[in-house]
Amino acid sequence: MPFAYRGSRGTQRPPGHARGWRWAAAGLPAAAVLAAGCGSSAPAKPPTSTTPPAPTTSAPAHTSAAAPATSAASSSAAAKTTLKTTKIGGVAVVTDAAGHTLYWFVPDTSTKSNCNGSCASIWPPVAGPATAATGVTGKLGTITRSDGSTQATYDGHPLYTYVADTKPGEASGNGLNLSGGIWHEMTVSGAVAASSKSSSSSTGGGGY
Numbered sequence: 001m002p003f004a005y006r007g008s009r010g011t012q013r014p015p016g017h018a019r020g021w022r023w024a025a026a027g028l029p030a031a032a033v034l035a036a037g038c039g040s041s042a043p044a045k046p047p048t049s050t051t052p053p054a055p056t057t058s059a060p061a062h063t064s065a066a067a068p069a070t071s072a073a074s075s076s077a078a079a080k081t082t083l084k085t086t087k088i089g090g091v092a093v094v095t096d097a098a099g100h101t102l103y104w105f106v107p108d109t110s111t112k113s114n115c116n117g118s119c120a121s122i123w124p125p126v127a128g129p130a131t132a133a134t135g136v137t138g139k140l141g142t143i144t145r146s147d148g149s150t151q152a153t154y155d156g157h158p159l160y161t162y163v164a165d166t167k168p169g170e171a172s173g174n175g176l177n178l179s180g181g182i183w184h185e186m187t188v189s190g191a192v193a194a195s196s197k198s199s200s201s202s203t204g205g206g207g208y
Contacts, residue, residue, distance in 0.1 A: 081127055081152065085135040085188050088171045092188040094136060094154060096161060099168025102126060104157035107181040113145050113158045119179040126159040128152030138190060155190045 082097040094102045103123065107114040115123050128142035130152035138155040145151050152159050162173035162183070174185040174193060184192050 081130045082133055083130050083136045083140070083152075083154070084133045086169060088169060088185070089193070091185075091193045092135070093171065093193070094138070094159075094186040094188060095168070096126065100161050100165050101169075101171040101173070102154070102159045102186040103162055103173050103183045104154070104159065104186050105179075105181055105183055108158050110153070110156035111143055113143060113151060114181070115158075115160065115179060116146055122163055122179060123160040123173070123183070124163070125149070125151040126161065130154075130159075135188065137188060154186055157186060157190075159186060 083102070084095050084097060084099065085092050086095050086099060086101075087093075088101065096102060105113070105115050105123070113125065115125070125145060128150045130140050130142075132138075132140055141153040141156070142150050143153055143158055160183075164170075164172045171185045173183050176183045187193050
């Protein structure tokens with residue numbers, strides 16, 4: 001006779017139905033463990049920072065490195081305005097700090113230089129104001145050139161160097177008739193030093 005299941009309390013359940021409940025109960029813990037494992041295996045996201053990186057500061061090093069160069073340039077400019085003396089051919093002449101002979105130009109006046117442009121490239125003006133070393137006894141002063149720069153004067157004569165004088169103690173420009181007039185080395189006394197190079201007579205070495 002076939003087995004009939006009516007669902008009443010006194011009626012027996014089929015054997016397979018009981019086994020199904022036991023398998024379902026046994027599978028619950030395993031499913032919970034598997035779910036927990038899947039949830040914990042997700043990698044943690046690294047925290048994101050909104051703070052910008054600190055900027056590099058290399059400018060101060062450049063500024064401090066430039067300072068010695070500026071200081072050296074200032075010292076060099078100051079040295080060029082110091083007037084000294086030396087003996088050339090037995091005559092005491094005025095020189096710059098490096099020992100190069102200084103000259104004055106006959107066409108100049110006590111307030112104006114007449115050596116500009118290409119002339120000034122051959123006979124560079126001495127920057128003023130100048131200071132006197134021991135032995136420099138003349139009166140020092142300055143004029144304003146046509147380009148606005150300041151030029152040193154000695155006993156009323158605007159002062160220049162000469163590009164052909166390549167070393168201290170030379171005075172190859174003395175007595176030259178060049179760039180529109182006669183050039184004389186600047187003597188300590190202000191007197192005109194004799195020179196065989198002069199092609200015309202001088203008006204004298206005194207003040208204007």
